[in-house]
Amino acid sequence: MAESPVYSNYINGEWVVAKSGGTFEDWNPSNTDDLIGRFAASGADDVAAAVSAAEAAFEGWRGTSPIARANVLYKASEIIAARVNEIGADLTREEGKTLKEGIGETGRAAQILRYFAGEAQQPTGEHYPSMNSQTLLYTVREPLGVCAMITPWNFPIAIPAWKIAPALAFGNTVVLKPASLTPLCAVRLVEALHEAGIPKGVVNLVTGSASDVGDPLVRDERVVAISFTGSNAVGNELKMIATERGAKVQLEMGGKNPAIVLADADLDHAVGHLVTGAMWSTGQKCTATSRAIVDRRVAEEVTERLVNRVGALVVGDPMRPETQMGPVIDAKAAERIGSDIERGRNDGAEVLVGGGRLSEDGLGKGHFVAPTLFGGVVSDSFLGQEELFGPVLGVIAVDGYEEAIAVANQVRFGLSASIFTRDLGRAMQFAREIQAGIVHVNSETPGAEPQVPFGGYKGSSSYSREQGKAAREFFTQVKTVYIDPPPGES
Numbered sequence: 001m002a003e004s005p006v007y008s009n010y011i012n013g014e015w016v017v018a019k020s021g022g023t024f025e026d027w028n029p030s031n032t033d034d035l036i037g038r039f040a041a042s043g044a045d046d047v048a049a050a051v052s053a054a055e056a057a058f059e060g061w062r063g064t065s066p067i068a069r070a071n072v073l074y075k076a077s078e079i080i081a082a083r084v085n086e087i088g089a090d091l092t093r094e095e096g097k098t099l100k101e102g103i104g105e106t107g108r109a110a111q112i113l114r115y116f117a118g119e120a121q122q123p124t125g126e127h128y129p130s131m132n133s134q135t136l137l138y139t140v141r142e143p144l145g146v147c148a149m150i151t152p153w154n155f156p157i158a159i160p161a162w163k164i165a166p167a168l169a170f171g172n173t174v175v176l177k178p179a180s181l182t183p184l185c186a187v188r189l190v191e192a193l194h195e196a197g198i199p200k201g202v203v204n205l206v207t208g209s210a211s212d213v214g215d216p217l218v219r220d221e222r223v224v225a226i227s228f229t230g231s232n233a234v235g236n237e238l239k240m241i242a243t244e245r246g247a248k249v250q251l252e253m254g255g256k257n258p259a260i261v262l263a264d265a266d267l268d269h270a271v272g273h274l275v276t277g278a279m280w281s282t283g284q285k286c287t288a289t290s291r292a293i294v295d296r297r298v299a300e301e302v303t304e305r306l307v308n309r310v311g312a313l314v315v316g317d318p319m320r321p322e323t324q325m326g327p328v329i330d331a332k333a334a335e336r337i338g339s340d341i342e343r344g345r346n347d348g349a350e351v352l353v354g355g356g357r358l359s360e361d362g363l364g365k366g367h368f369v370a371p372t373l374f375g376g377v378v379s380d381s382f383l384g385q386e387e388l389f390g391p392v393l394g395v396i397a398v399d400g401y402e403e404a405i406a407v408a409n410q411v412r413f414g415l416s417a418s419i420f421t422r423d424l425g426r427a428m429q430f431a432r433e434i435q436a437g438i439v440h441v442n443s444e445t446p447g448a449e450p451q452v453p454f455g456g457y458k459g460s461s462s463y464s465r466e467q468g469k470a471a472r473e474f475f476t477q478v479k480t481v482y483i484d485p486p487p488g489e490s
């Protein structure tokens, strides 16, 4: 058997092993015999070296012309675009989403880098009138310094790209700590930046565990800003630590995303979107649809169609073109989702499709969970309230729009939400009344484009937004400049 490759940290422009020399393993969730590689099991001293490199590189990078920064981002986007199939296949092997989705996400990472190459070239401030007609009064946005990115496994190249690209575009330097379950995609992104000519120290990658890498990174006084995507428990803990020492913090966390189906909706269209919204990427999207809130007058018909569509999904090896749904990320996730399904059942909801692990037909070597549909879900139950982060959709029947919107808003999350209706007035009312950062009308809850802000209301976020123009808000600070002519001159 071929030796599995060993991957290093990227610090100060070089690929270097962890100071301890240790490594950890990265396994394919579809086939637990497939070892993808070994990665640097780093510690606090590796983090300190990466932060020192980023700190030393900051003055040079902030002084670089934004046009030069844009050129590096653009070149990196071209490199990723040229390798989209290869990196997409790495992503599928490492994360388990289908090959089409793996390639799609990699293409998205290239698109994000390209977008922020453009953003780097936009105006950096505004000119204002002054009370003194001779005064030149303007604002300019300046970078923050060393920024840390802590990212999850479910979008292992797109999320690091949408944090790193704006940070770099606006002149910051970066230390990335990717999820330990998907370090290869982070390596691929950093390789592209390296080949694109990013100056040494501007981007640094440190792999390793939450406690050995994440914690010292969050506590390092030289890290002035932290952009985190992941679970609520971790995000809220990091925020306490980082804000206590005065760092700027951005959190993007969980969701419990509703899709309302009103009685006048095109039911076939709505059901198609409920299924893809809930099950694509094995339901492991923060924006996945997990609650189908359906008008009672059409609930039976919608449920019947859902049973047919969910039951017909092809689950299997995500590399195969016919596969529609791959495994969940690891054994722990499969066990957790299994026990959450059991809890839903014990609470009185009815499993209509799926409801457990899949191990037949060659699936026994992966972490496969059946696409699962629950009927009779009650809004204030565990299934109605908590993020399962897996291929599980619950149907909640309601009496009309007023109850639907009350149920939709009755959770602590507020990331994304949909409504299916032909009534434009209702759709507009929903857009006003729903407590969510992203609203879709007649389309599924996932789906986000890089040129617009992304983030949630309530417990899904920390009031800041990523992507689009919103990224500039987080990764820069404003300086206001008053310039008066010297006395005697005008």
Ligand code: NAP
Residues within 6 Å of the ligand: 150, 151, 152, 153, 154, 155, 177, 178, 179, 180, 181, 208, 209, 210, 211, 213, 214, 215, 218, 229, 230, 231, 232, 234, 235, 237, 238, 252, 253, 254, 255, 285, 286, 287, 387, 389, 415, 456, 460
């Ligand atoms: P997670 O367990 O919170 O981990 C996220 C990242 O934080 C990983 O890199 C993890 O490292 C690191 N980490 C964990 N504990 C830490 C600590 N004490 N100090 C510093 N770093 C720490 O989340 P996940 O399981 O990877 O991702 C799933 C969650 O992300 C779901 O709740 C999902 O909804 C959410 N998500 C949200 C969005 C959004 O934009 N709103 C997008 C995608 C995912 P290790 O990997 O080494 O443990």
